[in-house]
Amino acid sequence: MNASFDVAVIGLGAMGSAALAFLAERGVKAIGFDAYFPAHALGSSHGDSRLIRLGYFEDPCYVPLLKRAYQNWRSLEERLRTEILTITGVLQIGAPDSKIVAGTRASSELHGLACEALDKEEMSCRFPAFQLDDHEMALFDPQGGYLRPEAAVLGYLRLAVGGGAVLHFGEKVTAIEPDDAGVTIISETGRYRAGKIIVATGSWIAELIPQLKQAAVPIRQVVAWYQPQDDFATQPQRMPCFLRDEGAEGSYFGFPAIGIDGVKIGKHAHFREPIDPNKPNPPVNDADRDLLDRFIRKRVPAAAGLRMKETTCRYTMLPSEDFLLDHVPGEKNIVVASPCSGHGFKFTSVVGEILADLAIDGQTSLPINAFSFTKI
Template sequence: MHYDVIVLGAGSMGMAAGYFLSKSGKRTLLVDSFNPPHNKGSHHGDTRIIRHAYGEGEKYVPLALKAQELWNDLEKVTGKQLFLPTGVLNVGYEKTDFIQNIISSSKTYSLPLEILGSIEVNKRWPGITLPNKYIGCFEPTSGVLKCEECIEAYRELAERNGAAIITNSKVKEIMVHDKKVTIKTDDHTFSANALVVSAGAWSGSLLSMLDLNVPLNPVRKTFAWFDVNEDLYNHKEFPAFSFETSQGHYYGFPNIDGSGLKVGRHDGGETINPDEAILGFGELEKDATDLRQFLHHYMPSTQQLKYGKTCMYTLTPDEDFIIDLHPTYSNVAIASGFSGHGFKFSSVVGQILSELIISGKTEHNISPFSINRF
């Protein structure tokens, strides 16, 4: 069967791309090895932070702001609450690149940001205990995305627009010739005029079929929920957070609807093969002890571990994204290597992929995310 566009990987970026392509009238097929949203990749675990004043660099701010606008649009179209305006508290040493980037990007783009000393942070949020050496940068307009519900919303709209979705189907072969793309799975062969590759930790193997050797490193990550005092940590009072500490870089979420306080570690992790079973949470001793150590230092009012989960990051060497057209095939768009901070951008990345396929260019500046930098 022939389509205008085939999207390989219908998770965060791919499902958004499927929505924007189908909305534009393109006959779209999405193919995924699982049934998104699912717990096999990088998008599960209920929640993701969306930050606007961006510690990873000012180049991300315009995309973050556009992404927020598109998430707000998705809420209006679906009537679902997908974004919780909890605010985001970024903590670290004042002179680190992460904190300085947050401060400078807030000034460059006139973003609301409160810079608080440790005493001010501890007073405002009694669930936090910051030592004197840290400061807090609070973004009142940032917050939390319900990641799996976001993907479900884009899927529902894409299918309503006529997009087809083939689930639990692994791609075995990709061929590009004469502006035509052919893909083969175990059971089917499909063709299209154009292709999007957005398969997370599996992107490397798919791109190798297109003669690209991209330095992508899938790593195992863990996160967990802890019992807490509702008065201290509920999402109406307590923000999502990102802490860059001397022990490591941690992030987390307030208690949402009784779920508990969710905490994960952003740095570190073990390189994995995504096609092999990943060790579950707790199978490595450090899974729980690492998070408990963080909470003991900075949020000592937390209580027992409830449960934990694993997911994957797909890291690039510089931990910046890859969003680009294939260097040889102008009808192939690529989105990969989101390095553990990509979900918030998936709405705008989906729009960008749609623009690249339809016109070969995008209104957004994606030059920092060129595949040729490797």
């Protein structure tokens, strides 16, 4: 046995790196493992920007966690002395009875959140980058914006090391063996012992948590960046981040021109194409490009210039498209985190706190009842 720790974190993407930092801050003897390198592009924590919004259409139960997430993001920025969260506002666009618009309105009303309704004419005057149909509208969340994922992950890892955590990159954990006193961790190069473990391995999660083999499905996601036709209209001061409900076609998301590559666009869950997490993501193809090119020409014509860049990442989808933050049934020493389903990154700063609570105390005061194994 190489070494013994209070808590081991397996998977050091967004959630794992945050959990490790919170554990180290609380004086826990902790170790973190990742099969690849810091902030790698093989999971779901890369690509220069991630949306954050407070009026949450998916379910109002997320809003209390988001409020804590905002606080924790600002705390992280203060500790790192760097900007991670930028407020641009977020537009939720669609028909008044669409899932995104109606859900955002309901969530905002329930929690007393600021939310401004805009019709097509008002949108044209105020945010001219967007094209709406006559019957459509938008809800403007003034507290929304975007996060810098690589900066967040690297920042949490820096804090973890500063707090005394041990990091093992390039070392894949192949098995975990729980018993009443703790868990034995077996990697490709060694064996370790921990009182508790947190498994946050994203698309690989079912390899260590077999109960999720049928439930946690990795899929391929594609995003692309476009040089705008209208540089003025697509700057962050005039073009907020956005979500757009296209009804039966699904939903799209996008960001203003916040970097040299321009405006970023994607379709939530893309084609819902399952992938093998142990193989490289299938490359971007003509069908992917056509989908995003058609959308940006129709809905964000001011941004529909030359496509500059494209890339793939992964979502790990649960059947409900909600999160999983819980102990494995019957295993008090194993905490599992799959806060994914394509909308998890914004919660990183609060999920890290929750995972540390569950590993140290066996429970958390934050509201996570909706994210248990019983809900899968």
